[in-house]
Amino acid sequence: MISTPIYSPGDRWFGRINTALLVVFALCALYPIVYVTSLSVSSGDAATSGRVWLWPVEWTLSAHAHVLQDKLFWTSYANTLFYTVVGTLTSLALIIPAAYALSKPRLMGRRWIGFFVAFTMWFNAGMIPFYLNLGDLDLLDSRWGIVIAFAVNAFNIILMRNFFESVSPSFEEAARMDGANDFQILWQVYIPLAKPAIATVAMLCAIARWNGYFWAMVMLRDENKIPLQVFLKKMIVDINLTEEAAGAMATQAYSLETITGAIIVLSMIPVVIVYPMIQKYFTKGVMMGGVKE
Amino acid sequence: MSGAIESPATFVKQPVRASKWGEVIETMRRDWMLYAMLAPALIWFLIFMYKPMYGLQIAFKHFSAFKGIEGSEWIGFAHFMTLFHSDQFLRAISNTLVISFYSLILAAPVPILLALMINEVHSKGFRKTVQTVLYLPHFISVVIVAGIVIAFLSPTTGLVNTALRALGLEQVYFLTRPEWFRGIYISSGIWKEAGFDSIIYLAAIMGINPALYESAQVDGATRWQMIWRITVPCILPTIAVLLVIRLGHILEVGYEYIVLLYQPSTYETADVISTYIYRLGLQGARYDLAAAAGIFNAVVALILVLTANKISRRITRTGVF
Numbered sequence: 059m060i061s062t063p064i065y066s067p068g069d070r071w072f073g074r075i076n077t078a079l080l081v082v083f084a085l086c087a088l089y090p091i092v093y094v095t096s097l098s099v100s101s102g103d104a105a106t107s108g109r110v111w112l113w114p115v116e117w118t119l120s121a122h123a124h125v126l127q128d129k130l131f132w133t134s135y136a137n138t139l140f141y142t143v144v145g146t147l148t149s150l151a152l153i154i155p156a157a158y159a160l161s162k163p164r165l166m167g168r169r170w171i172g173f174f175v176a177f178t179m180w181f182n183a184g185m186i187p188f189y190l191n192l193g194d195l196d197l198l199d200s201r202w203g204i205v206i207a208f209a210v211n212a213f214n215i216i217l218m219r220n221f222f223e224s225v226s227p228s229f230e231e232a233a234r235m236d237g238a239n240d241f242q243i244l245w246q247v248y249i250p251l252a253k254p255a256i257a258t259v260a261m262l263c264a265i266a267r268w269n270g271y272f273w274a275m276v277m278l279r280d281e282n283k284i285p286l287q288v289f290l291k292k293m294i295v296d297i298n299l300t301e302e303a304a305g306a307m308a309t310q311a312y313s314l315e316t317i318t319g320a321i322i323v324l325s326m327i328p329v330v331i332v333y334p335m336i337q338k339y340f341t342k343g344v345m346m347g348g349v350k351e
Numbered sequence: 352m353s354g355a356i357e358s359p360a361t362f363v364k365q366p367v368r369a370s371k372w373g374e375v376i377e378t379m380r381r382d383w384m385l386y387a388m389l390a391p392a393l394i395w396f397l398i399f400m401y402k403p404m405y406g407l408q409i410a411f412k413h414f415s416a417f418k419g420i421e422g423s424e425w426i427g428f429a430h431f432m433t434l435f436h437s438d439q440f441l442r443a444i445s446n447t448l449v450i451s452f453y454s455l456i457l458a459a460p461v462p463i464l465l466a467l468m469i470n471e472v473h474s475k476g477f478r479k480t481v482q483t484v485l486y487l488p489h490f491i492s493v494v495i496v497a498g499i500v501i502a503f504l505s506p507t508t509g510l511v512n513t514a515l516r517a518l519g520l521e522q523v524y525f526l527t528r529p530e531w532f533r534g535i536y537i538s539s540g541i542w543k544e545a546g547f548d549s550i551i552y553l554a555a556i557m558g559i560n561p562a563l564y565e566s567a568q569v570d571g572a573t574r575w576q577m578i579w580r581i582t583v584p585c586i587l588p589t590i591a592v593l594l595v596i597r598l599g600h601i602l603e604v605g606y607e608y609i610v611l612l613y614q615p616s617t618y619e620t621a622d623v624i625s626t627y628i629y630r631l632g633l634q635g636a637r638y639d640l641a642a643a644a645g646i647f648n649a650v651v652a653l654i655l656v657l658t659a660n661k662i663s664r665r666i667t668r669t670g671v672f
Contacts, residue, residue, distance in 0.1 A: 066573065069573055069574045072471075072574050076468055076472070079468065083481075087484050087487060093503075094502060106507070108516075155388035155391070156391070159389045165382060166375065174396065175392075180653050180656050181404075182403070183400075183404045183645070184642070185625070185641070185645060187403035187409070187642055187645070189632070190420070210395045240384035265490060269493070270492075276633055291497075295497055318501070318502055325495065333490050340547075344547075344554070345550075345554055
């Protein structure tokens with residue numbers, strides 16, 4: 059970037075208009091979130107009569123209280139935490155050693171193994187055989203099924219491998235002089251060096267786990283195993299699209315709208331809080347992978 | 352940039368030339384730890400990626416859950432014939448292409464525009480704030496986005512219909528109207544991803560040699576001229592590569608999101624190949640027919656991606672990068 063130069067009046071106006079437009083865009087990005095949040099803390103009456111458009115009207119926390127009383131909400135929240143933490147750790151445990159091995163030019167058959175991995179990015183059997191396979195393995199309706207079936211993907215291995223390849227071989231040579239083997243070199247030399255890259259891959263895995271709903275919805279029958287996103291889908295999408303349920307639910311204090319808002323807000327809070335801290339890892343992920351895909 | 356989609360050839364430069372078996376065994380024994388590290392991940396690929404490929408044979412069989420994948424009898428291309436005589440499948444293909452095409456034209460330029468605009472901001476604090484806010488929707492799950500869309504468009508209480516009523520217009524139940532579906536899908540998609548997608552263009556802009564701007568300034572160029580004569584031409588290869596990649600993925604539509612928003616009354620415009628497979632296979636248990644649709648989709652997608660890959664590699668070779 060150029061150090062702020064001296065601008066002509068025309069250029070200064072250009073800068074102002076640009077800034078103003080960006081502010082408008084940023085507000086557009088925020089507005090739906092603000093709207094839903096306001097909805098969630100407004101009275102059911104204000105929400106159904108359409109009086110909420112920006113700030114809360116007739117402030118109340120009854121919708122939030124209603125959601126927090128729902129046992130299934132807490133169960134699904136705990137399930138999501140489990141899937142996110144255990145799922146991410148499983149992913150790292152599988153991805154990091156594989157990526158390290160693939161980054162070594164001396165690995166015989168590296169070209170073929172690399173193809174074996176990368177091929178799955180271009181061609182996969184698709185939804186149906188994948189599902190039938192999970193059935194064969196008895197992983198449907200199982201927590202461990204969710205954890206293991208989505209633990210690895212080729213893209214993350216390649217991301218990690220690219221990083222390991224960029225590490226100077228002199229680190230390995232030095233460790234080898236001291237008599238270290240590959241396991242020790244990975245654990246004591248490469249993993250400490252790769253912390254930022256590992257954080258990036260971990261974040262990619264974690265956010266995918268936190269936000270994923272589709273396969274959990276397809277695989278899990280038992281309500282006690284569903285993650286938050288599946289609970290959300292049941293509560294927001296399924297109910298809203300059947301109108302009778304909507305009428306039945308409304309009371310003075312809360313309505314379907316405010317409940318929807320409250321569920322959205324309560325499930326979004328962790329992401330919105332953590333996101334500014336982890337944002338840089340995603341930016342890095344995009345750069346490392348060339349294109350996020 | 353060149354690593355847009357990895358080619359397996361980049362995994363290693365020199366082919367392994369094992370003239371003697373003894374040498375091979377010797378090397379493998381020396382590196383047994385590397386193979387031990389690879390084993391868990393490779394077994395995972397074998398079980399969860401390659402085994403289902405073997406299961407794809409049900410597309411050519413009359414699948415019965417009782418007889419299993421191998422025991423079911425072969426029926427050749429019968430399922431494919433059924434599909435290509437099915438109006439629903441043909442409609443799904445055309446819907447997929449139409450939705451992809453519209454998002455290519457309407458959604459793809461937005462991140463480029465955002466990147467150009469963000470790049471013109473000199474205040475570090477403002478720049479960082481805008482970026483943080485614009486990237487945020489990317490991290491919100493599709494279920495929540497669908498929930499927000501439903502709340503906005505609710506026929507009686509949603510904001511949009513409240514506004515329509517205030518203007519004296521009739522209220523519309525948007526989510527049940529096929530003519531509105533694509534617009535809703537694409538615009539909420541822009542809201543969710545445009546900010547985050549601008550990162551890659553911003554990175555390309557950062558790579559431009561500052562000397563170009565300095566000399567343009569000496570020559571008295573305006574900022575507008577510098578954008579059009581320097582920034583845009585310099586990121587053109589990036590734009591071209593990403594466009595080609597998108598074309599390669601034209602059959603991939605966000606079905607996880609569509610499944611949340613569509614309903615029978617909007618299938619007409621909303622049902623795409625993957626949602627069709629989902630309904631047919633996972634909801635309707637017509638596994639064999641759905642697998643046939645899946646094979647068709649995967650093979651066409653593979654051809655498109657490989658073609659796109661080839662073209663993008665040509666662009667990066669002749670381009671600035």
